[in-house]
């Protein structure tokens with residue numbers, strides 16, 4: 642972490658939740674401004690874009706949640722381990738089945754950036770579980786924040802009714818995202834970390850955003866190669882090969 646970022650982290654006090662927000666502020670702006678997220682915010686997300694995004698989210702959450710589960714008793718994981726409230730894997734599986742049919746597992750295709758992100762999650766799950774909080778924060782608090790707006794946009798842009806195809810955005814175990822985020826932050830703040838460990842967590846959070854940005858950029862490239870950047874057909878439950886199916 643460069644000294645400017647570290648100074649900024651310290652300027653907001655000693656709470657991990659404040660520091661992590663501060664050091665990832667610029668990264669958040671960059672993530673919001675990726676082409677994929679910009680299209681999203683303009684309501685220009687198409688079914689092929691959404692389906693291919695779901696595939697990557699599935700790989701990411703599979704790695705994240707397997708590592709959180711495996712390390713659930715670790716002192717830096719236990720306070721922020723909320724599988725009932727937060728786990729996304731089942732919802733993603735439901736959404737993928739809705740769009741790709743019962744053989745959806747054979748249709749999941751992801752770009753190289755997604756593999757790198759998932760590999761990093763598995764690596765830290767194995768060797769530095771302290772860092773999982775940085776990734777859990779980046780994804781889950783994002784899903785409970787901007788993600789809630791994106792869910793509504795998805796439903797509207799794709800004319801989906803009810804929860805079908807958009808289970809990913811829905812958190813039935815969280816009554817108030819605002820209050821839950823407060824609880825989550827206080828749990829983050831209760832994790833005991835040395836200065837060195839804290840610096841590594843903050844670094845990892847910046848990296849976590851970077852992984853997401855790379856995934857979005859790769860997805861955008863994949864879509865432009867398949868000519869599906871806008872107004873694609875998006876055959877539901879089609880039987881064609883993965884690239885044309887997205």
Ligand code: HEM
Nearest residue numbers: 662672673678681682778779780782783786787788850853
């Ligand atoms: C269209 C894209 C996005 C929009 C419109 C958006 C919007 C927002 C908003 C409005 C908040 C603040 C909520 C609050 O203060 O209570 C927020 C928080 C957050 N977002 Fe995003 N976001 C987007 C993309 C992302 C992405 C791609 C990530 C990471 C993968 C992300 C991660 C986060 C995190 C971790 C927070 C919590 C910050 C904190 O309170 O510490 N966001 N987002």
